[in-house]
């Protein structure tokens with residue numbers, strides 16, 4: 180199959196590279212000349228494990244190419260995927276669909292075959308109908324069909340997620356479009372490894388938002404349980420295991436922590452609320468999730484201040500991990516930002532280390548001393564706060580860390596270390612959802 184991918188962000192680049200690895204011929208298009216030029220030199224615009232090798236291999240094999248010329252990229256395609264950004268619209272939180280609509284118009288005008296336009300960007304229910312209207316207006320007689328194919332990959336595990344998804348969702352009622360999508364996803368669905376779920380287009384659009392909102396709800400639920408455990412003398416990790424072993428609940432996404440962040444959950448839950456309001460069906464549970472999670476980030480900053488005895492003025496806090504999760508350099512809506520700002524507002528000095536996120540973090544935070552490595556962050560500090568569970572923080576020499584500090588306070592917002600282990604190393608340990616017994 181010949182596939183064109185419009186947009187080389189996380190979803191577009193990973194999907195395009197993986198499709199090419201499955202033997203399809205893929206052209207990735209982006210308006211950003213610097214990005215396309217860098218990709219031509221195999222310099223990735225994002226940090227994602229394994230992506231540079233995957234891209235290089237397929238470029239060399241002639242299966243994958245990059246261009247800024249959309250019209251040329253669309254020529255001869257069977258399917259054109261739209262994977263441009265749908266950021267929160269300034270002011271109202273609705274998904275900004277202007278990039279999607281602009282791309283669709285250009286694609287429709289450039290098409291020289293009866294392509295299927297497939298929306299991979301996360302878009303509110305009903306967007307496919309608008310896309311179809313644009314296509315009919317821009318290219319009435321080309322036989323172009325419009326489908327929805329949401330993407331569920333996670334940053335940091337993007338290639339694995341794309342190649343072995345739990346399911347593939349394709350929303351279209353058009354049999355020809357289904358045939359094209361079946362052909363594209365055949366390598367993934369062989370032996371029923373990843374089932375393809377064919378639905379109506381609007382249903383596919385809702386599935387994507389519902390999945391993200393449900394996962395955000397699960398995280399927020401266990402975070403609130405953690406708060407209860409802390410005051411009630413219980414252990415949230417055991418609670419998570421105790422409920423997660425029930426197959427109806429499932430053990431994933433039950434890790435209590437500083438609140439969810441990233442490029443998807445915060446933006447998509449907000450956009451879902453807006454859409455639901457427009458339809459006159461407010462989603463009360465999701466509303467609560469959004470506000471509980473927002474409040475949690477600063478609350479985690481206050482938790483660190485409390486561990487310092489309630490006064491952070493003039494004290495130094497070493498922050499380990501800045502990105503919203505490990506294996507990415509993505510700082511978007513990372514809890515670390517609100518945590519650090521809360522500490523600074525209370526007069527603390529912050530010293531921070533992150534294996535990949537420091538460059539992004541420098542653009543978003545001021546007056547933070549960025550250092551190289553966890554031990555440098557702990558040097559002379561009054562407390563160390565573990566904010567992101569990078570593997571590099573899982574096997575720290577805790578005695579050495581404690582030995583470098585002024586006060587030996589460890590606030591482990593990801594529950595990486597068993598309290599006894601930290602206490603043996605001389606720490607006063609504060610986890611999440613671990614109440615005094």
Ligand code: UDX
Pocket residue numbers: 330331332333334335391394398431432433434435436437438439440441442443444503504
């Ligand atoms: C998410 C969805 O998982 C993915 O399907 C969708 O396509 C995009 O949004 P991503 O944002 O890359 O992916 O990260 P994810 O691993 O889902 O984590 C999101 C946030 O939730 C992180 O801040 C993470 O730390 C937090 N989280 C996750 C928890 O706090 N506890 C958990 O148990 C799981």
